[in-house]
Structure formats: C-alpha cells, structure tokens
Amino acid sequence: xxxxxxxxxxxxxxxxxxxxxxxxxxxxxxxxxxxxxxxxxxxxxxxxxxxxxxxxxxxxxxxxxxxxxxxxxxxxxxxxxxxxxxxxxxxxxxxxxxxxxxxxxxxxxxxxxxxxxxxxxxxxxxxxxxxxxxxxxxxxxxxxxxxxxxxxxxxxxxxxxxxxxxxxxxxxxxxxxxxxxxxxxxxxxxxxxxxxxxxxxxxxxxxxxxxxxxxxxxxxxxxxxxxxxxxxxxxxxxxxxxxxxxxxxxxxxxxxxxxxxxxxxxxxxxxxxxxxxxxxxxxxxxxxxxxxxxxxxxxxxxxxxxxxxxxxxxxxxxxxxxxxxxxxxxxxxxxxxxxxxxxxxxxxxxxxxxxxxxxxxxxxxxxxxxxxxxxxxxxxxxxxxxxxxxxxxxxxxxxxxxxxxxxxxxxxxxxxxxxxxxx
Numbered sequence: 555x556x557x558x559x560x561x562x563x564x565x566x567x568x569x570x571x572x573x574x575x576x577x578x579x580x581x582x583x584x585x586x587x588x589x590x591x592x593x594x595x596x597x598x599x600x601x602x603x604x605x606x607x608x609x610x611x612x613x614x615x616x617x618x619x620x621x622x623x624x625x626x627x628x629x630x631x632x633x634x635x636x637x638x639x640x641x642x643x644x645x646x647x648x649x650x651x652x653x654x655x656x657x658x659x660x661x662x663x664x665x666x667x668x669x670x671x672x673x674x675x676x677x678x679x680x681x682x683x684x685x686x687x688x689x690x691x692x693x694x695x696x697x698x699x700x701x702x703x704x705x706x707x708x709x710x711x712x713x714x715x716x717x718x719x720x721x722x723x724x725x726x727x728x729x730x731x732x733x734x735x736x737x738x739x740x741x742x743x744x745x746x747x748x749x750x751x752x753x754x755x756x757x758x759x760x761x762x763x764x765x766x767x768x769x770x771x772x773x774x775x776x777x778x779x780x781x782x783x784x785x786x787x788x789x790x791x792x793x794x795x796x797x798x799x800x801x802x803x804x805x806x807x808x809x810x811x812x813x814x815x816x817x818x819x820x821x822x823x824x825x826x827x828x829x830x831x832x833x834x835x836x837x838x839x840x841x842x843x844x845x846x847x848x849x850x851x852x853x854x855x856x857x858x859x860x861x862x863x864x865x866x867x868x869x870x871x872x873x874x875x876x877x878x879x880x881x882x883x884x885x886x887x888x889x890x891x892x893x894x895x896x897x898x899x900x901x902x903x904x905x906x907x908x909x910x911x912x913x914x915x916x917x918x919x920x921x922x923x924x925x926x927x928x929x930x931x932x933x934x935x936x937x938x939x940x941x942x943x944x945x946x947x948x949x950x951x952x953x954x955x956x957x958x959x960x961x962x963x964x965x966x967x968x969x970x971x972x973x974x975x976x977x
Contacts, residue, residue, distance in 0.1 A: 565752035578758030579921035594726030636864035678736035710811035832861035
C-alpha cells in the first residue's frame, strides 16, 4: 500500500494505492467547527443533495444512473470528531479493469453533479424534495427513544455537560428541523461548499496522474482556509462529587452509562498508555469489567468501556437490571481504583498489546477503515498505524498506571427499566 498526499490549495487529495480491492473508493469530507444549531440543517442538506440534481430530476433517475455505472454505490454520513463536524459523500465503484475504460471517471463526474449542480430554482431547493427529507428526519427524531442504547448515550452526555460538543445530538433537533426551508437551506449549502475545509480520499488501484487529472477537473474548490479552533474538546472543572442522574423508560432492561474525563494527559499518554489502560479495564475481550461484573457476579447483560482521545473521555456502558445499579457502580469503581494502584499483571498488559495489534492489522481489510485511519492521522498528527504497534509494544506497566491515575469518574446515568429479567 502506498500513501500520497497532494496539497491542491483549497483542498487536500489523499491517494492510497493498493491492489487489494476490486473497487475504487472515494470519500469527500467537508468539515468545519461544529455548531449545535447547524447539525440538523447539515443532515437535511446532505440527504437533499442525494435526492436529485439539475440533470437528474428524481431519485429514480439517480438510481438508474448509478446502476449504469456498474452499480456504483453513493451515500453520505455526518458525524463529529472533537470540535469539528464531518460530512462525507462516499463513492464506491468497480475498478475499470472489471468494467470498461472510463467508468470510474464517469462515476466521479456523477459525484460532481451531485455536489455542484443541485436541483434548485430561484436560489431555492425544490420544495417536494425537501419535504421528503424533512419527513424522514422527523420520523427519526420522533423515534429517538426507541433505541435505549443510543438514547442512554445521548442522555448521559447531556447530564455530563449539555453545553459541550460531546453532548450534541448528531441525529439533530426537532426545533431546528421546523425552521429549515428551501431558501435558508440553499444559503447553508453555499456556505458549506465555500467555507468548509475539504479533504478527498481515494483508495484503490489507479494511475496517479489520471486520478489527479480527474479530481482537478471535477472538484474546483477555490477558497483557501486555515483552521481556527482546536480539534480536541476541553472540559470545564471536574465535579468534586460525581453526579448521579436517572430517567425512567418503558424497557425491561436498564442502561447504565458512566463518563470519566481524562485529566491533563500528554499526547504520548493519550495515544499509548491510556489506550492499553482502556483495553485492560473494559475495552478488550478479557477486560476486568467483563470478567468481574458479567462473568463472576452476573450483574449485567453486557459491559464495556470506550476511550475517546479527542473528547478526553472514557465512557462505560452496561445493560443491567435496575436492582443491580448500586452494586454495579460499586464494583466498577472498585475495579478502576485497583487498576490505579497497579493491581493487574504483566500478562494483562501483554494480552492488551496483542489485542491492539490485532485491531490495527484489521485496518487494511476495508477501504473505509483505511480512509478512516488516514483521516485520523491527518487530523491528530499521530504516527502512522504501522509505526504505532512497535511503539505500543514498548509501553510499560508503570506508564499505564500513571495514565489510569488521571481518570476521574464524574457522571453516572441510569436509563431505568420498569421490570427486571433474569440474567
């Protein structure tokens, strides 16, 4: 695999050459500092752009065109990375060697049509297309409580700090949806195209010069931008006493969430010892949380932890019976405190390193995994993934203990079920 980055002034082109896949995958990423009141509008906009264009006036005609391009797959997603919002448009198409010469270029031209030639009239998006997207968005927002896991995650983060980007609902907000119309959505479209930072990632077997020509011909961003805010989320002063919040739900199973901010960690600690600390604590298949709380004490259906370097947080999630809330929190606290005192073995460290190495190896199994990894490296400045394994293997147990001591349990949230089930 060969990685080549080209600075094209108004945007960066990231070329990842590999013969491993029969497809060529392209991801166009628009990113800007996140604003809570723009999340819903951004979601609606990205979906509206895939409804129709000036040339393809219906969703049906767009589907037919994609099929004519040997079943090209085009989709979008929006998510948050630290203090930035990322809206991506993804194209995946068979390599020309399996179709016909020029098919990839035609697929890129189709993406150009989607992004730069929207279906508008009098500087407004078409009302009927917008209504379809808004209706779908309304259904999603109305059913937000139907997935207790996702809803508990949202409510935990809001309990922690409702003003932090960490707590922003990436699904959007009903009150913002109601204010979106054909005119203000088009103004927002122009703002995104002109002002967002743009990176284009391409993974596959291609000729570098041909790809560069195709990209330059189809993506004519002009404005050069400079980042204005930090990527990592900073937190307010940590609570002296941890907050416990509860909310009732109609489900039989309860969902427990715990947020633990990481305090004043250096980059090395965030990238290496803290990653291993999370694997040992609750992020690996042999984690202390799972073995002690699930296997030994049968207090939960599932339990695990997730570490987010850019949010400076470790989060714990568990599915429990409501009567087991106090005991589960007590055991979780005890396990974390024992780890802070170094009460784990060198074998635990070795297993965590092997788990990390295995997860890194899987990156090259998927074009989207490769793009996600390169994007992360680009945004954070961390070493390439193939270099990190060697560095991770040199991490000492004492460094892991030092990182663990910088974790503080801050907010506990229980989405409380009505009835209990047997484990």
